[in-house]
Amino acid sequence: MTAPASSSAxxxxxxxxxxLFGWFTLAFMVFSQWYAIATSPADRDxxxxxxxxxxxxxxxxxxxxxxxxxxVYSLLYLWKGKDSYDLLAASSAEVGATFVGxxxxxxxxxxxxxxxxxxxxxxxxxSTLVLFLVFVGYLALRAFIDEPQRRGQWSAAVxxxxxxxxxxxxxxxxxxxxxxxxxxxxxxxxxxxxxGLLINFLAFTLLAVYLIRRRYEAAMIARAAEMTSQAAAxxxx
Amino acid sequence: xxxxxxxxxxxxxxxxxxxxxITIIGYWVHxxxxxxxxxHDLDAANAAGAK
Numbered sequence: 001m002t003a004p005a006s007s008s009a010x011x012x013x014x015x016x017x018x019x020l021f022g023w024f025t026l027a028f029m030v031f032s033q034w035y036a037i038a039t040s041p042a043d044r045d046x047x048x049x050x051x052x053x054x055x056x057x058x059x060x061x062x063x064x065x066x067x068x069x070x071x072v073y074s075l076l077y078l079w080k081g082k083d084s085y086d087l088l089a090a091s092s093a094e095v096g097a098t099f100v101g102x103x104x105x106x107x108x109x110x111x112x113x114x115x116x117x118x119x120x121x122x123x124x125x126x127s128t129l130v131l132f133l134v135f136v137g138y139l140a141l142r143a144f145i146d147e148p149q150r151r152g153q154w155s156a157a158v159x160x161x162x163x164x165x166x167x168x169x170x171x172x173x174x175x176x177x178x179x180x181x182x183x184x185x186x187x188x189x190x191x192x193x194x195x196g197l198l199i200n201f202l203a204f205t206l207l208a209v210y211l212i213r214r215r216y217e218a219a220m221i222a223r224a225a226e227m228t229s230q231a232a233a234x235x236x237x
Numbered sequence: 238x239x240x241x242x243x244x245x246x247x248x249x250x251x252x253x254x255x256x257x258x259i260t261i262i263g264y265w266v267h268x269x270x271x272x273x274x275x276x277h278d279l280d281a282a283n284a285a286g287a288k
Contacts, residue, residue, distance in 0.1 A: 106256065218275045229286075
């Protein structure tokens with residue numbers, strides 16, 4: 001007689017205090033955006049459009065760190081072969097693809113009144129669009145391959161190669177003459193606007209940590225369910 | 238960059254913040270639904286295995 005199939009052998013992360021952390025993060029995001037808008041006067045050149053930077057720059061920051069995570073976890077998966085690294089890379093990629101899409105749309109909304117067009121094939125915009133398409137492809141690839149090990153290996157290879165585009169996106173405004181301005185960072189900003197940007201960097205970082213953690217939790221539970229079903233099916237024969 | 242400070246661009250600012258929150262809340266809901274469905278599948282798989 002075989003033992004009843006159970007998920008006990010598969011580590012399933014517990015929610016713990018993460019839901020509370022999530023609600024705190026949402027509240028902190030509302031506060032940080034209110035603080036940034038309320039404390040920043042209209043910019044000399046950009047006027048009130050400057051306020052878009054408080055969500056556009058942190059969203060692009062999240063894009064960079066999530067794809068850095070994809071790079072690291074994909075390499076770790078190729079090296080160690082642990083499922084958890086594959087699922088962490090996939091969770092980071094999904095959050096990253098969401099934020100790179102958001103960054104593109106925010107940029108278009110900023111570009112229309114500033115440049116007079118919604119879109120232009122500028123090096124920064126084009127390299128960001130390529131990054132978005134690569135990671136949409138990464139997620140599509142995962143959906144098409146059923147066998148977990150092969151899915152992990154293929155997507156890790158795409159993850160590593162795709163993440164190489166991140167430094168190209170970052171440096172594109174320096175390497176080419178672009179319509180897009182140089183990066184706005186706390187170092188390049190007037191002190192009047194700095195605190196608003198810093199607090200939003202922190203809020204978006206907390207949000208990304210929360211979303212990646214919960215998405216990873218869901219992926220681990222789904223993997224445990226899949227393995228438990230397989231074990232039950234094998235035990236039934 | 239040409240100075241555009243004199244123009245009223247609040248509609249663009251509001252649109253940018255609206256799309257930000259729609260994305261955040263939309264993805265938040267997606268993650269929690271995925272989590273709930275995965276937990277449901279695991280419970281069903283455990284129940285089937287225990288039979």
